[in-house]
Amino acid sequence: MTIAAPICSAPSVPEEPLPGTAATAAGYVCLEVPSGWGRDVLDGTALGTELATELSARADAAGVRIQFIRRPGRDVERPTRTVLIARTEPGNTWCERLEITEPAELLDIVPRVVTGPAPLLGAAVTDPIVLVCAHGKRDQCCAVRGRPIAAALAQQFGDTVWECSHTGGHRFAPSMILLPTGYTYGRLDAAHSADAVRAAAAGEVYLPGLRGRSTWAAAGQVAEIAVRELDAAAGIDAAAGIDALTVDEAASPIVRHRDGRAWRVDVELHELPARPASCGAAPKPVRPTVASKVTAL
Template sequence: MPDTITATCSALSATDEPLAGTAAQVTGWVCLEFPGAWGRDVLDGTALGLDLARELDARADAAGVRIMFIRRPGRSTAAPDRRTVLLAQSHPARSWCERLEIAYPEDLLDLDLGLVAGRAPGLGTPVTDPVVLVCAHGKRDQCCAVLGRPVAAALAEEFGDVVWECSHTGGHRFAPSQILLPTGYTYGRLTVQQSVEAVRAAARGEVYRTGLRGRSCWDAPAQVAELAVRELVDAPANDLTVHANSIVTHRDGRRWGVELQERELPPRPASCGAAPKPVRSVVATGIRALAP
């Protein structure tokens, strides 16, 4: 029998799987405060009921946004008098985050989720400090709960109300996993102190590179290309844009072409208890400066 600690999906992944290019591709975020019991999927009907879950799922899909649950670090399940909703857009050309409150989850139906795809719509109060989402979705995978909750608790002591536990972010095997809004920069395998440093850097408009999985608005090749350029260039969070997956442009006009290669890694479980499957990883093999 494999050891129950070393055989977790996160431990197996940490031996050889690169982090770059593993952030879930999400551009628009709708985060609903829901401290009660979560199902395996937030819209499976366990928490919201089937009718509301199906309607929100259809609207989110049409709007191109992702609905997530958030809760304060800790184990309280009491329903709040008013629920916080965080709306965010992660594309560097229009990155923003707003906060509002609703009385009931079904009040989300009163929001035009399509507005999240554009510039800040003014539906709520602008959020200027980085928001921290730490995956603690134990129903989805034990690594998220065991490794994520202590990180969320420590970050909350340091940064207060901008820190939330959140539902599945994509990639249990990179736990502890955290996302910074509005940028969508996603991290994995960070210690508590490294997580603190990542948030401090974001507050300065910088990008902390340790444990960085990618910016959520890009697909995997584009995430890898951006991070490869960030190893060479210190650039504020919203100063780099990726075009055609592998052309990275700086706000000042500089451009780089990044050579990418897909590699197949040995099979491993994507989640604890899942059957091992081969994993394809995108890596940068070269960078060249291009004419502006």
């Protein structure tokens, strides 16, 4: 596949920061759709207009993100479809896997993802689920850069790895989400992507390429990463403890560690030169959220 100019993932490097660029989602519902993706997963191409519209409304109301998934290399159609559901909240983080026969079954599943503990609709998943964006109809960078990463990871981690639909941030391709936490990565090669997966399996957070945890909005993501990086610079093992930190986003983000420490993180918007958000799109200004000060409380 040939990428049409301009290539959106090239101008974002190196000055555009990654922290604060993950999609915000309290939960994920991932539906296996081997083929037939449209530009948007809920544009009606794959599921029909009526179901897609209703599913979109329920997902928006619940704060849940819908992703299409498929096996690297493209699966064949099966009589059932795998569904992965996950909640990203620290202290209430879980993932389940189930099989459904009709996509309409998702209408009842979506609201249950964020209403309490794991709903026990399927089998508990203990290993990290790896979603690598390969949504070529949305952006060519994701397909060209993402598919080789997904294939390489599948060789190491087997059926925990899926190609997925748009994750947000084409220009950070290849982009990867780890469930159930929603930790999202960008610009990682196959080797570093594998390191991130292994860290997650060990209950740790891999800092290189980290865009943020889906639990938080941009400022909260930036604040959490700033604190982890601060600890790392001080020689404290910031990688350990996926759920070690929580973020209060009410004003200036307050990051709290389960060991009792806390920090206020001041954030501000920067403005960078215009660049395309997608391959072939007109350049637009980019305003990343960055941490300007971290104060121990």
